[in-house]
Amino acid sequence: MAERQLEQAGNFGVRPALNAFDSGIEKARNLRAWAFLNRYGALILFFALWQVASSRGWLNPAVIPPVDAVVRALFVALVNGTLLGDLLISLQRAGIAFAAAVVVSIPLGLVMGTFTRLENAIDPILQMFRQTSALAVYPIFILLMGLGETSKVFVIFWATVFPLLMNTMSGVKQVDRRLIEMARMFGASKLQIFRRVTLPGAIPSIFVGLRLSAGMALLMLVASEMIGANQGLGFKVMQAQYNFQIPLMFGAIVLLAGLGLLSNYSLIFLQRRICKWVDARDIG
Template sequence: MIRKCVNKIMKICYRLLAVAIFLLIWEMAPRVGLADPVFLPPFSKVFVEFFRMLISGELLKHIGISLQRSILGFSLGLIISVPLGLLIGWFKGFERFSDPLLQTFRQTSTLALFPVFILLFGIGEISKIAIIFWGVQWAILLNTIAGVKNVDPLLIKSARSMGTTSFEIFVKVIVPASIPSIFMGIRLSATTSILILVAAEMMGANSGLGFLIYDAEVKYQIPKMYAAIISMSMLGLILNYSLVAIEKRVTRWKEEPYRAA
């Protein structure tokens, strides 16, 4: 039991080693003259500012606002993209019809469309939620389509040989087999939703992490700016690992080698 705990601690330390080295370089570079401390303050100063903002509640307020916007836009994309992706992947004629349009929209820069969303929905909350929805839906949609198309044909043939109807095959075979690919799209889109929102908040908001980063940069509060950037990164990491944990629970039926892949 003790050996297992020690091995687990060693694995965690090994995985955090690269992060520790990076933070050490960040701390030492401005102190030894490799970087200008005005533009890149030591990590210790950023760390102190991070906790000051955390204790004062300023950071939590902006994180909460950004999370609310991200969750709304992401949830809307999830609700629409997963069912639509399952249908497009299952009906080949529908896929051939819609694929050129989907690929065209997919290649259009999300942030380049932000002025269009402002013109359509104004500078308020709706435009920010709409741009997040537009940006996150493609990874979910395309991964869902790919998941349906890549289902093992032997599973479908086996189900048909037992007299299973097309609807039952779709519900009991196609949907479960597509879940790993769907979750891959969800993970990509979840972190993307935060990145898109931060960029949108820099251009038209008075709250949120994006606004906090931009406001600190304009006011030349450099440690505060880096603290906000770190907050955004930590938020993305927490979100990603939370989705990984959910995926493992949902897809317990998968074989271990397939999961590792």
């Protein structure tokens, strides 16, 4: 009886509908797999070629060890705590400097982007400081603040503050003036225009600055930890190189690259959550 009812249901189109549904699920899975390969295929291929070239001797494994040896050294160093302390102190240095850059750059960039006279007054000295390499002024910071944490945090702050500041100013200037004029016509106050028009219009550019500054923070972190430091991932890279612990050296480098990717994609995720009005394809 049940089989007859199932057969009758199939005759009325239930079975074709189920088949079409299963086919749609399979196509969706294939599309997701293709999207994953399209985005990360080059990265996977890079690590695969690295592994093959080193393990087969095409590259000197003593200088460029295979990926599995690097992963093993990184795992052991994290588990036994050899690298964990360095990771935490590096995150602390970069985090403090990046947070300070956010606190300074975004408000200042919003004000300078809004008030042209203030921008004209500050821009010459700002451009001079921006064009001065953080590594060039690092010896000055060491003379003034010593080789401790303060000079390291400050040089990272110096490198991160300008990309965020310039992108914040650029975002304010790129806001459509017609939207501002329209808001004024409807009786909006200056504060309302700032909250409802200027700030939302500048946020995408601010996030670009955040991503650039986060990357600069990690780059300058490594440089600062290679000079007069006794802890940190940059110090660990140099120490492993001196002791010829090459897999550990590459492991620390890969960990730094992973931190950079994590910060970048975290900011992309946050931007997509906040900037609902921006096309996701324009974010990254």
